[in-house]
Amino acid sequence: QVQLVQSGAEVKKPGASVKVSCKASGYTFTGYYMHWVRQAPGQGLEWMGRINPNSGGTNYAQKFQGRVTMTRDTSISTAYMELSRLRSDDTAVYYCASLSNPANYWGQGTLVTVSS
Amino acid sequence: DIQMTQSPSSVSASVGDRVTITCRASQGISSWLAWYQQKPGKAPKLLIYAASSLQSGVPSRFSGSGSGTDFTLTISSLQPEDFATYYCQQANSFPVTFGGGTKVEIK
Numbered sequence: 001q002v003q004l005v006q007s008g009a010e011v012k013k014p015g016a017s018v019k020v021s022c023k024a025s026g027y028t029f030t031g032y033y034m035h036w037v038r039q040a041p042g043q044g045l046e047w048m049g050r051i052n053p054n055s056g057g058t059n060y061a062q063k064f065q066g067r068v069t070m071t072r073d074t075s076i077s078t079a080y081m082e083l084s085r086l087r088s089d090d091t092a093v094y095y096c097a098s099l100s101n102p103a104n105y106w107g108q109g110t111l112v113t114v115s116s
Numbered sequence: 117d118i119q120m121t122q123s124p125s126s127v128s129a130s131v132g133d134r135v136t137i138t139c140r141a142s143q144g145i146s147s148w149l150a151w152y153q154q155k156p157g158k159a160p161k162l163l164i165y166a167a168s169s170l171q172s173g174v175p176s177r178f179s180g181s182g183s184g185t186d187f188t189l190t191i192s193s194l195q196p197e198d199f200a201t202y203y204c205q206q207a208n209s210f211p212v213t214f215g216g217g218t219k220v221e222i223k
Contacts, residue, residue, distance in 0.1 A: 035212070044203065044214055044217045047212040047213065047214065049211075059210055061210075061211040062211070095159055097160075099207070101150060101166065101171075101207075102171055104150070104162040106160060109159055
């Protein structure tokens with residue numbers, strides 16, 4: 001069955017960077033874009049961007065331009081999302097997801113806490 | 117960016133009730149709309165895509181309708197496992213945007 005397994009929770013200080021991984025299995029990794037969506041505590045869903053695992057091409061939400069980098073390693077079917085210059089309001093659960101309806105799969109989420 | 121406005125933000129209902137949630141897009145998105153259900157501590161789960169197509173494995177009490185700017189998610193007979201937060205999402209253009217969510221609570 002399809003699985004997206006994300007890396008574990010992180011605690012970072014303001015100004016630091018975080019890199020979250022998302023390992024795909026059960027389908028052809030290069031077949032679907034990989035999106036990243038985040039959810040702050042008690043808040044709604046916010047799209048950050050996507051990567052084409054085949055070409056490596058990316059589209060980022062303007063809000064995150066210059067701070068986010070999405071990459072992938074096709075040899076291990078893994079996508080990565082790195083967010084730099086972290087602030088306290090970046091504290092959130094970060095999800096990877098395929099969003100290619102009906103092939104709509106989500107990772108379990110990675111909690112990133114930004115605190116001094 | 118296309119803004120997605122959901123209403124109501126919360127609704128109290130009883131088991132067996134019919135529940136309707138609406139989602140309005142700030143500009144036309146054809147049928148590029150999906151509905152998700154999210155329970156606490158879990159990732160969102162796709163219910164409806166292309167405005168009215170039921171995702172495989174989702175109970176038929178869930179249905180979606182609409183096109184253009186106005187969309188509806190209907191739960192025909194609310195079950196205990198349906199108490200959750202529901203989100204709409206447009207995929208017509210970038211950036212992908214979500215509605216603010218509708219929390220369905222027990223009355």
